[in-house]
Amino acid sequence: MKEFTKEVYLKWYEDMLFWRKFEDKLAALYIQQKVRGFLHLYNGQEAVLAGALHAMDLSKDKMITAYRNHVQPIGMGVDPRRVMAELLGKATGTSKGLGGSMHIFSKEHGFFGGHGIVGAQIPVGAGMAFADKYLETGGVTLTYFGDGAARQGSLHEAFNMAMNWKLPVVFICENNGYAMGTSVERTANHTDIWKLGLGYEMPCGPVDGMNPIAVAEAMHEAMERARRGEGPTFLEMKTYRYRGHSMSDAQHYRTKEEVEEYKKIDPITQVLDVIMENKWATEEEIEAIDKRVKALVEECEKFAEESPYPDLSVMYDVVYDQKDYPFIPHKL
Numbered sequence: 001m002k003e004f005t006k007e008v009y010l011k012w013y014e015d016m017l018f019w020r021k022f023e024d025k026l027a028a029l030y031i032q033q034k035v036r037g038f039l040h041l042y043n044g045q046e047a048v049l050a051g052a053l054h055a056m057d058l059s060k061d062k063m064i065t066a067y068r069n070h071v072q073p074i075g076m077g078v079d080p081r082r083v084m085a086e087l088l089g090k091a092t093g094t095s096k097g098l099g100g101s102m103h104i105f106s107k108e109h110g111f112f113g114g115h116g117i118v119g120a121q122i123p124v125g126a127g128m129a130f131a132d133k134y135l136e137t138g139g140v141t142l143t144y145f146g147d148g149a150a151r152q153g154s155l156h157e158a159f160n161m162a163m164n165w166k167l168p169v170v171f172i173c174e175n176n177g178y179a180m181g182t183s184v185e186r187t188a189n190h191t192d193i194w195k196l197g198l199g200y201e202m203p204c205g206p207v208d209g210m211n212p213i214a215v216a217e218a219m220h221e222a223m224e225r226a227r228r229g230e231g232p233t234f235l236e237m238k239t240y241r242y243r244g245h246s247m248s249d250a251q252h253y254r255t256k257e258e259v260e261e262y263k264k265i266d267p268i269t270q271v272l273d274v275i276m277e278n279k280w281a282t283e284e285e286i287e288a289i290d291k292r293v294k295a296l297v298e299e300c301e302k303f304a305e306e307s308p309y310p311d312l313s314v315m316y317d318v319v320y321d322q323k324d325y326p327f328i329p330h331k332l
Helices: 006-031 046-055 071-075 080-087 121-135 153-164 193-200 212-227 256-263 267-277 283-306 312-319
Strands: 062-064 141-146 169-175 204-208 233-238
Touching (some): 006 071, 006 080, 006 283, 212 233
Parallel strands (some): 169 233
């Protein structure tokens, strides 16, 4: 496994801080009605992504998730300016402005969405892993879903087939405690979601999703198992989101005091504490990182704001394709 060096910690700090500030900017743009539709933010859950990226081989591994999906493609190499443009519905976006917040996608960088149907990505992720096994690519698919989606029947179908065929997939439940707005305690008679894997004799367990080290170690073990042809693993990342399910969530189901309590174990703060304790950066160097992050967020906003909206004809190009259909000329 790759070591946890000074460089890794500094990259984690800068990456996670950028992801946090990027989405803070999206929240502000949403209030200005420049981001339309729903907006689901990842604030507080950044360690799950940072740790996973440390364990991944981005040349062949893939990722698929639900609609809390803005920063994952950025972590995998997608230009953040294009992600913000997509959220503003602009032609320079990752899907020419037609996907929006819940459907970020980049085949080039191995990120396959962004799915708005709860739990729909779980069997799709297993199918992607089947392709990797069939084609012998050596890649592993990370299939993410929330604690709410863990109640979908398609999860059980996917788990069963993945174990039966020993597919190279890691199933990851990002348990942030509340699904849309209902606590785990109210949706089932058990609170340890990872135990769902036991019914299929699938290796499974809980992980501290607020600590990138714990995430990276668990992900490395699961991905190496998959590469050896030994099949899937199910990990429950115990994490927390600071914002509501979406920007329209009034959050009546929890107290502000509870949120503040979780902020005491903020993944960004944890990483920064290690950096400062080991004297891996001075206060001036940390300040320089903060300034770089702020400047990049501003650059993303400027790019998105100044980009044009897609031409109306593009809508027809992407929803209808028939070679002998003479009425609509296709440009894509």
